[in-house]
Amino acid sequence: MSHQGIDPVIHPPKRLAAMALLAHAQSADFRFVRDHLRVSDSDLSKQMAELAKAGYVEIRKQGRGPGASTTYRITRAGRRAYADYRAAISALLADPAQPVPDADVPRHH
Amino acid sequence: MESAEELRERERELVAERAAAAPYVDYPPTPRWYPPFMGLWATGYTAVLGVPREHAMLQALGQLVLLVVMIGFQVWYRRYRGTWPRGKAPAEVRRVLAAFVVGAVVVIGLVALALWLGPLWIAVVVAFVLVTIGVSWYEAVYARAAARTRTRLGGVA
Numbered sequence: 001m002s003h004q005g006i007d008p009v010i011h012p013p014k015r016l017a018a019m020a021l022l023a024h025a026q027s028a029d030f031r032f033v034r035d036h037l038r039v040s041d042s043d044l045s046k047q048m049a050e051l052a053k054a055g056y057v058e059i060r061k062q063g064r065g066p067g068a069s070t071t072y073r074i075t076r077a078g079r080r081a082y083a084d085y086r087a088a089i090s091a092l093l094a095d096p097a098q099p100v101p102d103a104d105v106p107r108h109h
Numbered sequence: 110m111e112s113a114e115e116l117r118e119r120e121r122e123l124v125a126e127r128a129a130a131a132p133y134v135d136y137p138p139t140p141r142w143y144p145p146f147m148g149l150w151a152t153g154y155t156a157v158l159g160v161p162r163e164h165a166m167l168q169a170l171g172q173l174v175l176l177v178v179m180i181g182f183q184v185w186y187r188r189y190r191g192t193w194p195r196g197k198a199p200a201e202v203r204r205v206l207a208a209f210v211v212g213a214v215v216v217i218g219l220v221a222l223a224l225w226l227g228p229l230w231i232a233v234v235v236a237f238v239l240v241t242i243g244v245s246w247y248e249a250v251y252a253r254a255a256a257r258t259r260t261r262l263g264g265v266a
Contacts (some may be wrong), residue, residue, distance in 0.1 A: 013124050020128035025192045028132065032191030036131045086125070093118055 005088030007081055009054040014039060014047050019082045022057060022074035030070040048072060056081055127262045132194035133202050134255035139248050146182070148241030150175065155220055155236040159229035201254040201261070209247050216243050 010019050017037055022028060034044045051057040056078030060071045074082070157171035187193050198206060216239045223232040 013121060016121060017124050017128035020125040021131050021192075024129045024194060024196045025132040026195045028192035029188075032131075032135075036128065036135060089118060089122070093115065093122075 005084060005091070007085045007088075009050060009056065010081060010085045012047075014043070015051055016085075018047060018051060018072075019056065019074065019078065019085075022072055023079060023082050025074075027060075027071050027073040030072070033072060051078070054078075054081075123263065129197075130199045130202075130258055130262060132192045133198050134258045136190050136255070139252075144241045144244040144248065147244045148237040150179065151220070151236040151240035152233050155224060155232050156229065159224060159232065199254075199258040201258045202251070205247070205251050205254045208250070212243055212247065216240060 010016055014037055018033060021033060021036060030041075030044065033048075034041060037044060037047075039047070048057060048059060052059050056075060058073045058075050060073070062069050062071070153171070153175050157168055157175065160168040160171065162168075197203075219239060220232060220236045223235040
């Protein structure tokens, strides 16, 4: 976790959208998340790999070839991190004196 | 006046709100056969409930078949949608979900009443008609609520 409670893993807009979506779904498949985020296949894989590496998302792959499917599910840690992130952002918006970190340059631990 | 930073964070809030609503409001067209399918399922369930007690085995078998059919349908429908929503729904959709619960209780009550008072065939017809009409209505109202939500959040209705 970075200072101010803003989690740099969640902060970039694409990952924030993915976390918000998965926090409100039992699970979502690759196509659904990709279409909502309007990103390429490779970009989605990259973003989701970052979330999975942080332990926030579980990636399930079934089958191989044209019939294969990839499903994403938020983990308990991911749900908690997302709730903390939302609370931190709300606090920042309530107190504009605090600077908000740059979203497009994710900083890792 | 808001600073550029605040505007950026408010835009981020909107991104999160849109994404949170997506599992509820972004879905492919519901197949036309869905309402009559649910009507037929309810018809089957009502018919199974009307099986005399001395044929308890037949009744249990009928319920099992209907359960398997419904589970199979749910599995297919989840794949068709690509997701399954959970948690807090957008305000527009919440109202429709509440109406669905009330409507379902009313329909179940009316079918139970028909099953109790009249011959089985009347209850079966009542179940088919009420469920088919009820599901058609629900799907139409839900689609309008989903479109309103998408419009509010700045997406394409």
